[in-house]
Amino acid sequence: MRLKGLLLIFIWGAFSAYYIYTPVPEDIEERWKLMLTDCFFRTLSHLADFSELLGLRDYMGVMMFITVAEAVVPVSDQQVRVTEEHFDGVEVVVYQPALQGGDSADADADADADADAELRRGLVYFHGGGWCLGSSRMSPYDLLARQMVTELNAVVVSVEYRLAPAHHFPVQFEDVYHVVKHFLQEEVLAQYRVDPGRIAVSGDSAGGNLAAAVAQQWQQDPEQKIDLKAQVLLYPAVQALDLNTPSYLQNQHMPILPRTLMVRFWSEYFTSDKSFFQAMLANKHNGPESASLLKFVDWGAFLPEHFRGGYNYTAPPVVSATPPSTQGDSPLRNMGDPRASPLLVPDTALRNLPRAYILTCEYDVLRDDGVMYAMRLKRAGVDVTHEHYPGGFHGALMFTTWPAEFEIAHRMTDNLIGWLKHNL
Structure with missing residues (x-):
C-alpha cells in the first residue's frame, strides 16, 4: 500500500509539473495563479480531444462543462x-x-x-x-x-x-x-x-x-x-482570414485561449467539417471568395510597429480548391461575410x-x-x-x-x- 501511495504521489507530481509548466511570460499578471487556473482548462481540453477520438462525445460537448x-x-x-x-x-x-x-x-x-x-x-x-x-x-x-x-x-x-x-x-x-x-x-x-x-x-x-x-x-x-x-x-x-498575425504567433501557447482552440472556435462557427479546421490551422483556408478581402487584414499596414514584435507581414496564401464537403454552404464564403468578420x-x-x-x-x-x-x-x-x-x-x-x-x-x-x- 505504501508503495502504491508513493507511486500515486509521483504520478500526480509529474502530471502537475507537466500541466503547470508552460511558457508564460514573467510580466503577465498574477502569473502563478494563471498557470494553476490554466491547468484546469488544458486538462479539460485534453479530455475533450480524447472523448471525441473515442466517439464518446464531441469536443465542444465536453468543454461545455466550463459553462x-x-x-x-x-x-x-x-x-x-x-x-x-x-x-x-x-x-x-x-x-x-x-x-x-x-x-x-x-x-x-x-x-x-x-x-x-x-x-x-x-x-x-x-x-x-x-x-x-x-x-x-x-x-x-x-x-x-x-x-x-x-x-x-x-x-x-x-x-x-x-x-x-x-x-x-x-x-x-x-x-x-x-x-x-x-x-x-x-x-x-x-x-x-x-x-x-x-x-x-x-x-x-x-x-x-x-x-x-x-x-x-x-x-x-x-x-x-x-x-x-x-x-x-x-x-x-x-x-477569420489571417490566423497568423503576430499575436496569433506570439501567443499560440498562452493560457486560456491557445491558438489551436481559437482556430477550432472559428472552424466550428462555420462548419463541422474537420478538414476545414485543419486548413485553418495551417492558415491555408482562403479561397477565391476571400482573396479580395485580404487587404482589410493587412497587419503590415494596420498594426502599429510595437505590436508587430519583429514579424514580417506575409499575405495568407489563396488556395484554388476547397474540401469537397464544404462546397455547399461554403465556410469560405461565410468567413468573408462582415456579419462574421466585421x-x-x-x-x-x-x-x-x-x-x-x-x-x-x-x-x-x-x-x-x-x-x-x-x-x-x-x-x-x-x-x-x-x-x-x-x-x-x-x-x-x-x-x-x-x-x-x-x-x-x-x-x-x-x-x-x-x-x-x-x-x-
Whole structure:
C-alpha cells in the first residue's frame, strides 16, 4: 500500500509539473495563479480531444462543462430586479434597478412606480465562448450585469443566443440582432424606462465579434429609427482570414485561449467539417471568395510597429480548391461575410459607427484583431477609446469570482464602467 501511495504521489507530481509548466511570460499578471487556473482548462481540453477520438462525445460537448460549472440561477435582490424573458423568440436575462421599497412581479406596476424616475442607460450584452460555449447565466456575467445596473442606473439585456456546433453562422448573429431590434422599439424602451439616446451593444471575445457586427448592420438597417450610442468590444475576434498575425504567433501557447482552440472556435462557427479546421490551422483556408478581402487584414499596414514584435507581414496564401464537403454552404464564403468578420469592410462602412471602447490584452491571440479594428475605426473618424493591458491575457475580465479571481479583472471592470459613465 505504501508503495502504491508513493507511486500515486509521483504520478500526480509529474502530471502537475507537466500541466503547470508552460511558457508564460514573467510580466503577465498574477502569473502563478494563471498557470494553476490554466491547468484546469488544458486538462479539460485534453479530455475533450480524447472523448471525441473515442466517439464518446464531441469536443465542444465536453468543454461545455466550463459553462455548467459556472452556471447560476439569476435571481432578484434588493438592488437588482432580474427576469428571464424572450425577445422575438430569443432567450434573454433582463437586469434592471429594483423598485425602491420592494420588488414587484408586475411590469406595468414597475413602470407606474418609476414614472417620475430618471431615464436609464441601456446595454445589450453578448457573452463570449467562441460561439460554442458560454451562457448569460454564468456567474461572471451575472456579476458584471449587476454592477452595470447598480453603478450606471442601467437596464442590461444579456442574450442567450444559440451555440455551435448545433447551430452554425449566421444563427448566432441573427439571434442577437433580433434581440437588439426588439429592444430598440420605442414601446419596449418605454416599458423599461430606457433613454433611446443612451443605448450600447457590448460583448467579450466572440460576443465582441457579435457586438461589432451588430453595430455595423444596425446603421445600414433601413427599418431602424433609434441610433446606438456606443459599442463595447472586449478583446474581440473580428476576422477569420489571417490566423497568423503576430499575436496569433506570439501567443499560440498562452493560457486560456491557445491558438489551436481559437482556430477550432472559428472552424466550428462555420462548419463541422474537420478538414476545414485543419486548413485553418495551417492558415491555408482562403479561397477565391476571400482573396479580395485580404487587404482589410493587412497587419503590415494596420498594426502599429510595437505590436508587430519583429514579424514580417506575409499575405495568407489563396488556395484554388476547397474540401469537397464544404462546397455547399461554403465556410469560405461565410468567413468573408462582415456579419462574421466585421473587419472586412471598407472605410465607408465604418465612418458613421457609434463611439467605441475596445479592450485588448498583450498576451492574447486576438490582440491584433482588436488593435487593427481600433486603428481602422480611428482612421474612419470614429471616436475610439482603445485600452490595452500590457500584462493582460484573454478572458481576464471574466475572472472575478472564486476560485479564479484576479485583480486585473476588477481593474478592467472598474475602467469599463468608468468609461460608460462618461460616454453612455
